[in-house]
Amino acid sequence: MKIEENSELGKLREQIKIITEDIFLLVSKRNSISKQIGVYKSEKDLPIVDVKTEQSLFSSVKEICKRENISEDLGMKILGLLINESISVQKNDPISSNSHTAIIAEARRIEKQGKPVIHLEIGEPDYGPPDSVINDTFSAMRDGRTNYVEPAGILPLRKRAAEYIESRFNKKVDSDNVLITTGGRFAVYAALATCIKPGDSVLVFQPAWPAYANLAESLGARIITYNTSFDDRWIPDINEVVSLFDDTVKMIILNTPNNPTGSILSRDFMESLSEESSKRGIYILSDEVYSEMSFKPFTSIFETENSRSILISSLSKSHGMTGFRVGYAVADKSIIKKNGFSSKCFDY
Incomplete structure (x- = not known):
């Protein structure tokens, strides 16, 4: 009996494994499509974030969660992560070389060379502590x-x-x-x-x-x-x-x-x-x-x-x-x- 239970458990785990793998393959496919959308937006000078489209997605997922008896909290969490991943893919540069920290580092590098720099990139007062x-x-x-x-x-x-x-x-x-x-x-x-x-x-x-x-x-x-x-x-x-x-x-x-x-x-x-x-x-x-x-x-x-x-x-x-x-x-x-x-x- 114990062996049969383990065998049944093994089959169920194998099903979970296959479904999990399918989910990640779909995520990969989703990212590929998101990248294509990013290229189109770039060519047409459109913003990466489309709030109305996102809101529509959230409404659809809510309906699915309700219909399929899935925790809405879980559904919102997963969709939020997927949307963030799509935005990252469309930016095609999650950590921009033009970030404020990169600009600060470059300004300080130039300063070390003895060149004068007027800092507008960081809120550093021109006075010290009392x-x-x-x-x-x-x-x-x-x-x-x-x-x-x-x-x-x-x-x-x-x-x-x-x-x-x-x-x-x-x-x-x-x-x-x-x-x-x-x-x-x-x-x-x-x-x-x-x-x-x-x-x-x-x-x-x-x-x-x-x-x-x-x-x-x-x-x-x-x-x-x-x-x-x-x-x-x-x-x-x-x-x-x-x-x-x-x-x-x-x-x-x-x-x-x-x-x-x-x-x-x-x-x-x-x-x-x-x-x-x-x-x-x-x-x-x-x-x-x-x-x-x-x-x-x-x-x-x-x-x-x-x-x-x-x-x-x-x-x-x-x-x-x-x-x-x-x-x-x-x-x-x-x-x-x-x-x-x-x-x-x-x-x-």
Whole structure:
């Protein structure tokens, strides 16, 4: 009887093996067709990402999942990965030689040759940290404060960040709302890693810091792009933005003031976006690292009513401390707790 069971199990496993192999052969065929589509788009100067086509695909897959009793979550995850693969194939250059990190490396190479370079590719202030920061850093090291700390960041710093946010935006904040991170970039990553999963969609307003899309894609997310324009003063239209919301959109990434355009999203836009996203349970990640450099009225996402908003900032621009790598996230305590768990994976 045992041998018969093993024999039956072996047959079933062989069927699974054949089906799995067929799936990968179909993926290969799909990639081949995607490449042809990429060539056509390039010749006709068409954008690689077609949101309407993607939305139609997601609707079709949802119907199949419902009909065939497949987890919709699984279906969305697989389709999201397939769409990202198609985009990568059509770009035909996943890591562009024109990426901002490549440009920075080239600029520094030229500088080492003694040639003058004006840096427009990276937000490096032309001032350094305050003297008090330098003095206190040396004092802390002399006092032996060089050991591991709690993953969320040392309590005095979290308290000070909370006090600053509360006084600036007149909204109650305490240390449990704050997560200290290794620079603003990791705050973005921790928020993404906490709030989205493979197959989810992240809406990004372009032009934008390339890291937003890169980090989201590294976690298996699908990027939906909203392109702002010079003619519209780089300001998105709220109705057009909302039209991009589908069931897969789980996060919107804002950068206000924007790098590289300098545009600032108005209070009306921030409040409308917050309201519309809140209705749908969508997180808003707002990178406000340049807010201290705003020369006109600025509205933080933290001033709106959305329990799923995440404010990201750092001391890099405001205090000229780029090399110190001190960033922070401010959000609802439940989100920060999750972010803290993400942070543990890297701190120790």
